Amino acid sequence: MGAGLADMLLARERRRIEPLRLPEPLPLAAVPTPALLVDRPAMERNLRRMAEHLQQAGCGLRPHAKMHKTPLIARRQLELGAVGICCAKVSEAEMMRAAGIEQILITSPVASIDKMARVAALAADSAEIRIVVDDAERVRMLDEVAGAAGIRLGVLVDLDPRMGRTGIATGEPALELVRVVAGCSHLEFCGLQQYAGHLMHIEDAAERARRARETAAVGLETRALIEADGHEVALFTGGGTGTFDVDASITGITDIQAGSYVFMDEEYAAVGQGNRSRFDYFEVALFVLVTAISQPRTGAVTVDGGYKSFASDSVAPVAHDLPGLRYHFAGDEHGVLQLLDGAPDIQLGDRIRMVTPHCDPTINLHDWMVVVEEDGLVHELWPVTARGCSW
Amino acid sequence: MGAGLADMLLARERRRIEPLRLPEPLPLAAVPTPALLVDRPAMERNLRRMAEHLQQAGCGLRPHAKMHKTPLIARRQLELGAVGICCAKVSEAEMMRAAGIEQILITSPVASIDKMARVAALAADSAEIRIVVDDAERVRMLDEVAGAAGIRLGVLVDLDPRMGRTGIATGEPALELVRVVAGCSHLEFCGLQQYAGHLMHIEDAAERARRARETAAVGLETRALIEADGHEVALFTGGGTGTFDVDASITGITDIQAGSYVFMDEEYAAVGQGNRSRFDYFEVALFVLVTAISQPRTGAVTVDGGYKSFASDSVAPVAHDLPGLRYHFAGDEHGVLQLLDGAPDIQLGDRIRMVTPHCDPTINLHDWMVVVEEDGLVHELWPVTARGCSW
Numbered sequence: 001m002g003a004g005l006a007d008m009l010l011a012r013e014r015r016r017i018e019p020l021r022l023p024e025p026l027p028l029a030a031v032p033t034p035a036l037l038v039d040r041p042a043m044e045r046n047l048r049r050m051a052e053h054l055q056q057a058g059c060g061l062r063p064h065a066k067m068h069k070t071p072l073i074a075r076r077q078l079e080l081g082a083v084g085i086c087c088a089k090v091s092e093a094e095m096m097r098a099a100g101i102e103q104i105l106i107t108s109p110v111a112s113i114d115k116m117a118r119v120a121a122l123a124a125d126s127a128e129i130r131i132v133v134d135d136a137e138r139v140r141m142l143d144e145v146a147g148a149a150g151i152r153l154g155v156l157v158d159l160d161p162r163m164g165r166t167g168i169a170t171g172e173p174a175l176e177l178v179r180v181v182a183g184c185s186h187l188e189f190c191g192l193q194q195y196a197g198h199l200m201h202i203e204d205a206a207e208r209a210r211r212a213r214e215t216a217a218v219g220l221e222t223r224a225l226i227e228a229d230g231h232e233v234a235l236f237t238g239g240g241t242g243t244f245d246v247d248a249s250i251t252g253i254t255d256i257q258a259g260s261y262v263f264m265d266e267e268y269a270a271v272g273q274g275n276r277s278r279f280d281y282f283e284v285a286l287f288v289l290v291t292a293i294s295q296p297r298t299g300a301v302t303v304d305g306g307y308k309s310f311a312s313d314s315v316a317p318v319a320h321d322l323p324g325l326r327y328h329f330a331g332d333e334h335g336v337l338q339l340l341d342g343a344p345d346i347q348l349g350d351r352i353r354m355v356t357p358h359c360d361p362t363i364n365l366h367d368w369m370v371v372v373e374e375d376g377l378v379h380e381l382w383p384v385t386a387r388g389c390s391w
Numbered sequence: 392m393g394a395g396l397a398d399m400l401l402a403r404e405r406r407r408i409e410p411l412r413l414p415e416p417l418p419l420a421a422v423p424t425p426a427l428l429v430d431r432p433a434m435e436r437n438l439r440r441m442a443e444h445l446q447q448a449g450c451g452l453r454p455h456a457k458m459h460k461t462p463l464i465a466r467r468q469l470e471l472g473a474v475g476i477c478c479a480k481v482s483e484a485e486m487m488r489a490a491g492i493e494q495i496l497i498t499s500p501v502a503s504i505d506k507m508a509r510v511a512a513l514a515a516d517s518a519e520i521r522i523v524v525d526d527a528e529r530v531r532m533l534d535e536v537a538g539a540a541g542i543r544l545g546v547l548v549d550l551d552p553r554m555g556r557t558g559i560a561t562g563e564p565a566l567e568l569v570r571v572v573a574g575c576s577h578l579e580f581c582g583l584q585q586y587a588g589h590l591m592h593i594e595d596a597a598e599r600a601r602r603a604r605e606t607a608a609v610g611l612e613t614r615a616l617i618e619a620d621g622h623e624v625a626l627f628t629g630g631g632t633g634t635f636d637v638d639a640s641i642t643g644i645t646d647i648q649a650g651s652y653v654f655m656d657e658e659y660a661a662v663g664q665g666n667r668s669r670f671d672y673f674e675v676a677l678f679v680l681v682t683a684i685s686q687p688r689t690g691a692v693t694v695d696g697g698y699k700s701f702a703s704d705s706v707a708p709v710a711h712d713l714p715g716l717r718y719h720f721a722g723d724e725h726g727v728l729q730l731l732d733g734a735p736d737i738q739l740g741d742r743i744r745m746v747t748p749h750c751d752p753t754i755n756l757h758d759w760m761v762v763v764e765e766d767g768l769v770h771e772l773w774p775v776t777a778r779g780c781s782w
Contacts, residue, residue: 005413006423009759009772012411020403022396032397032482032505032782066723088724089695091423108695108724111684111739114423134685135739165693165721166685197722293502294525294557302556304480304499307752308781312704313720329704330556331588332457332751333479333499333781348502348526360723361698364756367779368400381400387779388758390699390724391423 016383017099025377033291034305036366042285051080057248060255067259067360069386071099091389106131120149132158134168136180146186154190161196161215170222191235194219200242212243220252265359287353306334311361317354407774408490416768424682425696427757433676442471448639451646458650458751460777462490482780497522511540523549525559527571537577545581552587561613582626585610591633603634611643656750678744697725702752708745
């Protein structure tokens with residue numbers, strides 16, 4: 001019934017997946033703003049750096065697609081050796097699956113039958129779909145749904161890294177839940193997830209590394225406890241862009257769920273400023289292009305991007321490679337760039353590249369990525385296929 | 392060239408406009424969450440109340456479609472007597488025009504030739520399209536573009552209500568700009584816009600009314616100055632949900648650009664709490680339905696809506712008609728409901744209706760409105776056709 005409504009929506013959506021190639025390359029001056037810009041060469045370098053780092057460290061990469069929402073990028077990550085991708089929500093996984101992607105881990109538990117039925121439908125469709133669980137009763141419901149669908153569904157037990165968002169407590173409670181999973185005929189226990197999102201943006205690199213090791217140690221103790229009870233723990237997945245290097249060096253962590261490394265943003269720039277390690281590895285490869293449209297006061301200029309073009313959950317956007325500009329949100333549709341010492345002379349009609357505040361929810365505002373190549377021209381548009389797929 | 396890229400995008404988008412009628416009505420339990428819910432009877436009452444109030448006051452209504460982004464709602468507003476609609480951006484106007492809407496005022500100035508060409512193309516298509524201007528050089532560019540398109544384009548001069556976002560200063564600077572417009576062969580001066588967004592959420596009703604009258608008085612003095620110079624000022628448009636009653640009572644203001652009255656939100660609830668006047672008129676008619684999916688700690692429960700489901704530029708969402716719950720954002724995909732004194736017993740899988748923090752950017756996150764009728768069942772889905780159209 002619920003799956004019925006979701007099916008109806010998904011059928012109606014039939015969203016574009018493939019790139020839209022322009023008949024001829026266009027300069028940025030031809031791009032209607034606000035526009036989400038991807039610096040494709042920089043993105044490619046980021047993708048390769050992460051892939052190479054983890055390959056050398058002997059750790060897998062399971063990049064989080066909730067960040068880019070774009071199957072074209074997920075495919076490239078898999079081409080470069082990723083062991084699979086992560087999705088936050090079922091509809092996101094459905095969009096990725098529609099683009100032909102097989103290995104998908106859904107990283108957030110679901111609690112209702114309709115969502116479980118959709119997960120089972122995805123898994124029945126020959127794909128390697130797995131989902132996390134953190135509650136015994138939901139595990140039993142999922143087992144029934146998988147049984148009804150005639151499949152055996154792979155599940156990971158989600159550990160709460162003392163963050164209080166999702167997951168079961170480490171130690172005995174986790175072991176108990178693994179036993180419940182192991183007792184289910186239609187579920188297969190595949191391992192553990194432990195994602196410590198609250199550590200990613202700790203500015204001091206040494207402190208961040210210390211906390212990441214401490215958190216991993218607790219999770220790995222639970223892993224040992226579960227193995228001692230006779231359960232194989234094939235996967236221990238977690239970690240993000242803020243801690244990828246630390247996590248990848250820890251024996252027992254099988255793969256890293258990093259997302260933001262593809263594009264980077266101002267939140268991670270702040271982390272990078274503390275120790276340079278983030279931006280030593282990864283470049284800013286994502287921008288929102290805005291246009292100066294009004295100047296009601298001297299000392300400031302109004303641009304055409306506000307809350308509907310930039311995520312507003314964290315810091316403000318920052319003008320890229322231009323000194324003396326400070327962005328202030330000015331409502332849904334506008335921002336005001338304050339002109340400080342050393343600011344360039346901005347004329348109405350000028351276009352400015354802004355580094356995004358937080359890449360995930362910024363991308364989720366836009367329907368298309370405008371893809372800029374080495375020659376500085378736009379060659380393709382990429383549809384953000386899973387945009388808005390939070391359900 | 393720029394219009395070329397926009398045309399290409401618009402042609403590829405061909406977005407759904409008409410409702411998606413369900414084969415049979417469904418209960419909320421069948422709705423995949425997070426979902427944007429519309430209480431249609433409450434919405435209809437809000438629409439009628441505003442229409443009737445303004446009709447009695449002898450003032451026009453030009454509702455702002457940037458709030459709902461939904462041609463189906465714009466059509467209903469026009470059926471109930473609105474003199475036209477407002478759009479914030481050109482692509483938004485293009486989507487509304489594609490739905491057959493004729494009278495559109497674009498309320499933000501544009502600064503580049505490509506956007507001007509798109510406005511001219513819209514106006515050439517027999518529709519009654521108008522746009523605001525606030526800069527003499529841009530007026531001359533627009534005149535050339537309109538001439539090249541073989542049309543005469545209606546423009547309003549945008550007055551800055553000392554807010555510093557867009558608009559020209561009242562008094563002589565505004566008069567000078569009107570003279571420039573009047574000297575253009577392909578532009579027609581239609582009047583003035585003065586939108587004082589910074590006044591809408593002043594909590595104290597008397598203070599809000601005082602400031603609204605003061606601001607209107609300055610704008611109307613400028614109107615008199617322009618008329619004394621021999622220019623007809625057919626329109627004086629402005630005002631929003633926060634000041635609609637005050638503005639509608641002022642002689643000389645021809646129409647009100649209110650948007651949020653259709654749905655209301657927590658920002659306006661705060662305004663209403665000060666004096667009750669907002670919620671005396673208008674009901675909350677918009678919600679985001681979320682599901683409880685995890686409970687890693689006692690005293691709190693995690694729901695499946697975060698930054699990608701709720702606008703995060705202002706206050707937090709609030710559980711509707713349930714005491715003892717306090718929402719905290721917990722990342723892109725989750726929120727944590729703190730359980731305080733008197734909180735209901737929430738089980739995993741339970742669905743909770745949340746009042747949105749700020750309706751405009753919340754709606755802009757969602758692709759569909761789930762429409763609930765008097766019987767409490769979902770009968771239709773409405774596409775948010777102009778979602779993401781900020782360009």
